[in-house]
Amino acid sequence: MASQDYQKLPDPRSIRVIKLHSAVNLDDVIVFDLITVSLDATPPLSYNALSYTWGGQPLDQVVYANGKEFLVTENARNAMRRLRPYKAGRYLHLWIDAICINQQDNEEKSTQVQMMLEIYARTYRVQIWLGEEDETSPLIMKWLLWTGLMFHPLFYVRQWIEVTALSSIAPRKRAFFFTLLKGFDKLALWFVVFATLGPLLPFRALPIFKGFKRKIQAGVEDLAAREYWERSWTVQEASVNFNSRVICGSSKPVPIISFLMGHVIVGAFYVFFGLERIPLRYRLHLPTYSFYTGAGVLVHNMLGSLCKTKATLPVDKIFAIRALYPGSLGSMTVDYSRSVEDVFTEAARLILKGNKNVEFLRYACTGNRTDGFPSWVPAWDTPSVVPEQLSTFAPAMISPHPIVDQDTEPRVLKLKALRIDKVNGNISGSFPIRPPLQRQWAPSRSDSTNADEAFAIFRAWAVAPPNPNRDIRPKLRQFASLMVDIYGLNADQIFNWCPMIWESPDYGTGQQYGYVIAPPECHEARKFARYFLQLTSSRALFATESGRVGMSTAVVCEGDEVVLLSGERMPYLVRKCPGEPGKYTLVCPCWMSGAVKGEAQRSASGVGGEEDLGLDLDLEYIELV
Numbered sequence: 001m002a003s004q005d006y007q008k009l010p011d012p013r014s015i016r017v018i019k020l021h022s023a024v025n026l027d028d029v030i031v032f033d034l035i036t037v038s039l040d041a042t043p044p045l046s047y048n049a050l051s052y053t054w055g056g057q058p059l060d061q062v063v064y065a066n067g068k069e070f071l072v073t074e075n076a077r078n079a080m081r082r083l084r085p086y087k088a089g090r091y092l093h094l095w096i097d098a099i100c101i102n103q104q105d106n107e108e109k110s111t112q113v114q115m116m117l118e119i120y121a122r123t124y125r126v127q128i129w130l131g132e133e134d135e136t137s138p139l140i141m142k143w144l145l146w147t148g149l150m151f152h153p154l155f156y157v158r159q160w161i162e163v164t165a166l167s168s169i170a171p172r173k174r175a176f177f178f179t180l181l182k183g184f185d186k187l188a189l190w191f192v193v194f195a196t197l198g199p200l201l202p203f204r205a206l207p208i209f210k211g212f213k214r215k216i217q218a219g220v221e222d223l224a225a226r227e228y229w230e231r232s233w234t235v236q237e238a239s240v241n242f243n244s245r246v247i248c249g250s251s252k253p254v255p256i257i258s259f260l261m262g263h264v265i266v267g268a269f270y271v272f273f274g275l276e277r278i279p280l281r282y283r284l285h286l287p288t289y290s291f292y293t294g295a296g297v298l299v300h301n302m303l304g305s306l307c308k309t310k311a312t313l314p315v316d317k318i319f320a321i322r323a324l325y326p327g328s329l330g331s332m333t334v335d336y337s338r339s340v341e342d343v344f345t346e347a348a349r350l351i352l353k354g355n356k357n358v359e360f361l362r363y364a365c366t367g368n369r370t371d372g373f374p375s376w377v378p379a380w381d382t383p384s385v386v387p388e389q390l391s392t393f394a395p396a397m398i399s400p401h402p403i404v405d406q407d408t409e410p411r412v413l414k415l416k417a418l419r420i421d422k423v424n425g426n427i428s429g430s431f432p433i434r435p436p437l438q439r440q441w442a443p444s445r446s447d448s449t450n451a452d453e454a455f456a457i458f459r460a461w462a463v464a465p466p467n468p469n470r471d472i473r474p475k476l477r478q479f480a481s482l483m484v485d486i487y488g489l490n491a492d493q494i495f496n497w498c499p500m501i502w503e504s505p506d507y508g509t510g511q512q513y514g515y516v517i518a519p520p521e522c523h524e525a526r527k528f529a530r531y532f533l534q535l536t537s538s539r540a541l542f543a544t545e546s547g548r549v550g551m552s553t554a555v556v557c558e559g560d561e562v563v564l565l566s567g568e569r570m571p572y573l574v575r576k577c578p579g580e581p582g583k584y585t586l587v588c589p590c591w592m593s594g595a596v597k598g599e600a601q602r603s604a605s606g607v608g609g610e611e612d613l614g615l616d617l618d619l620e621y622i623e624l625v
Contacts, residue, residue: 005068006102007036012111014038015119016100017047018065020092022085030063030080034100039118047093049123051237051244052079053227054098054312065099072099079129082247094127095119097233106336114334117323120237126244128237128256130226133249140219141251148258154188155257220263223248229285232309232320238285239324303351303363307383315343317380328354341373345410348377356401358415358567362386365572365588367554375585376413376624385553386570386589393486393596394569398619402567405621412583416619419604420571421562421592423550426475426543428461430555434537454533455501461541462498478549479541482593487531490524497528544592546604552590560587563622564601571595574622583623 009016019033037045057073063080064070072080076098085092101112112119120126133141161184165177228234238244244256254262311317315336322329328351332343351360362385363378371379403416431454462472462479473495480494540555544562552573560573561584573587595601603618 006105009036009108011038013040013115015095015112015115017045018094018096018099020080020084020094022087022090023081024086024088026081030077030084032063032065032080032094034065039115039122044122045093046124047095048083048125048127049095049120049237049241050076050079050083050127050129051120051228051234052076052096052129053231053234055227056312070099075129075131078132079127079247082129082250083127095123110334110336113319113336116233117236117240121240123241124243126237126241126256127253128228128234128244128246130223130228130246130248133251134222136215136219136222137248138251139215140223141246141248141254143216143219144259144262145252145254148254148260148262151261152257154191155261158184158188230308230310232306232311232317235285235305235309236320236324303360303378303380304383306380307363307378314340314380318343318347325354341371341377342410344373344380345377347380349410352402352404352567356567358402358565359569361565361568361572361586362570362589365553365586367588374411374413374625375587390486390591391570393591394598395564395571395592395595395601396598397567397569398564398601399566402565403619408623411625413624414621415624416566417622418564418601418619419561420564420595420601421544421546421548421550421604423542423556423558423560423562423573424545425558426461426464427556427558428541429457430540431457431536431538434533436534451529451533454536458532458536458541459501462501474547475543475549478543478547478593482549482551482591482596483528483531483535485593485596486535486591489528489531493524494528497525500525548595549593550590552588554588556587556590561604562590562592565622566619574624577625580625583625586624 014036015038016034017037019035021031021033023030037047052075054073055075057075059071059073061072061074061077062069063072063077076096080094080096083092083094097112097116102108158181161177161181165174165181168174168177238256242256245253246256246259247253306317306321309317309320311320313336315338318329318332319334322332322334329347332346332350348360348364352358360378361376363380363382364376365385366379366382367385369375369379373379398418399416405414408414434454462476476495476498477491480491480498483489483494484491536551538553540552542550542552542556544550550562556573557575560575562571563574564571570589571592573590574584575587577583577585
């Protein structure tokens with residue numbers, strides 16, 4: 001069935017639905033009819049919707065639609081084989097995007113994609129197809145089904161609290177129910193842990209339980225590794241309908257709520273068996289992790305999920321979640337004839353308007369971009385360069401909301417900012433990337449191993465000019481101030497430790513004493529080294545004209561300016577744009593010594609400060625391109 005064989009839909013509210021006929025054996029030929037129905041029909045047609053991945057598979061599997069050959073992917077064919085009825089005379093109404101939408105007609109595709117959330121929300125059931133099973137799938141699917149069913153009441157209580165909180169208009173009532181929700185989550189977690197671990201405690205030492213643990217672990221890891229959880233479209237498809245079920249090969253389907261609650265119990269089960277964490281990268285797909293309204297939570301969840309997912313067409317990263325965020329992206333029209341740059345730029349402006357901040361800029365500063373987009377427009381393919389644990393270390397905001405001049409060309413973002421400082425020639429190289437700490441609460445031998453390169457970069461930066469009278473002490477004190485403010489260490493100890501970097505072969509950590517028995521000063525040096533390597537990982541240090549020390553998420557250039565943008569907590573570095581006088585490119589966020597604990601900042605000209613916060617004194621428009 002070629003693309004020209006599609007009959008044109010009678011109106012924009014019509015969709016095609018598959019009438020999937022029954023079979024006797026699993027390997028029988030797949031036969032269906034494509035029928036046209038209206039979403040506004042009375043009574044509405046009861047249909048199922050398939051949520052799955054195309055997986056880059058070719059259209060090489062033959063099925064029969066309206067009596068003619070129709071080519072589909074292997075994954076779509078396998079899903080239809082498992083879902084079709086196996087009793088004579090039965091049929092199943094099923095909606096599959098790749099079949100029910102004419103993929104060669106951009107106008108039809110744009111119209112249908114605009115209604116995708118409604119199509120999945122109205123369906124009787126969303127069938128989440130993870131693919132065919134492997135040897136670990138049957139056990140983990142049974143575990144999730146039966147253990148999840150036992151804790152259904154907890155989910156429905158949580159759902160009631162969440163819905164009440166989101167629907168509350170009164171600020172105090174809304175705040176009360178959100179606080180109640182957080183408390184309920186903690187209590188429910190402890191209840192699940194004790195309810196799960198208590199009965200298993202007497203059997204922990206039995207060999208059969210150790211083997212069972214390994215099988216459960218392998219099953220969870222297999223589910224989490226499925227391509228389904230990587231795709232942009234599946235986030236919307238799986239999260240908008242509570243009457244969904246997860247299917248993996250021939251295993252019995254698991255309701256989405258059981259799937260969720262079963263994983264909570266898997267987590268408790270593994271705490272019992274000593275596994276520190278399990279992969280849950282599909283958390284965004286689950287209905288209970290719906291996105292709260294409110295600018296901060298919306299930005300964090302939406303942009304984080306956006307950058308972690310994949311799409312065949314780049315614009316689908318926006319179109320796939322557009323309907324989930326009506327307050328931010330709801331006004332965007334799906335149009336596949338538009339360029340990627342136009343779609344991403346409009347998305348950035350809509351997020352700015354809806355969320356009333358410019359925190360999305362953190363996703364634009366990924367370094368070495370070659371996409372040709374404006375520097376302030378994220379490409380939505382890289383997570384934020386500002387880790388969550390460092391995002392709160394910033395000076396006082398000059399304005400909680402962005403002050404934007406709307407009368408500019410689309411590629412230009414013109415907003416008010418406060419110029420703070422300028423980078424001088426003292427810039428370090430990029431520090432090597434360090435893996436996250438194995439244990440946040442206790443040191444480990446691996447925390448400071450292979451640190452020679454990082455300490456060599458730090459020494460070269462510390463002793464490099466410009467240093468008045470070759471005195472590096474002011475610079476080191478500024479750096480010590482930065483670490484003290486972020487990690488709460490002792491400033492004098494940090495200052496005294498810095499020279500050990502080039503005076504002691506083990507950087508003062510006392511490796512000859514072993515890891516446990518060592519003088520107190522060695523333990524302090526080890527703590528410093530541990531935090532130093534984490535703080536500087538994949539970042540760079542620089543000094544400013546005023547003598548302060550800064551840390552950036554990318555290597556900067558002499559003359560780059562440190563600015564505070566309205567509507568953002570983090571300072572940013574901007575660079576004059578060659579060939580476009582008065583315009584700047586966005587470089588990256590940064591941290592400045594003496595300005596990470598909400599301190600009021602003065603401008604580079606000395607104007608501004610605490611008495612000027614909230615006013616636009618000495619603020620000026622900066623044009624980002």
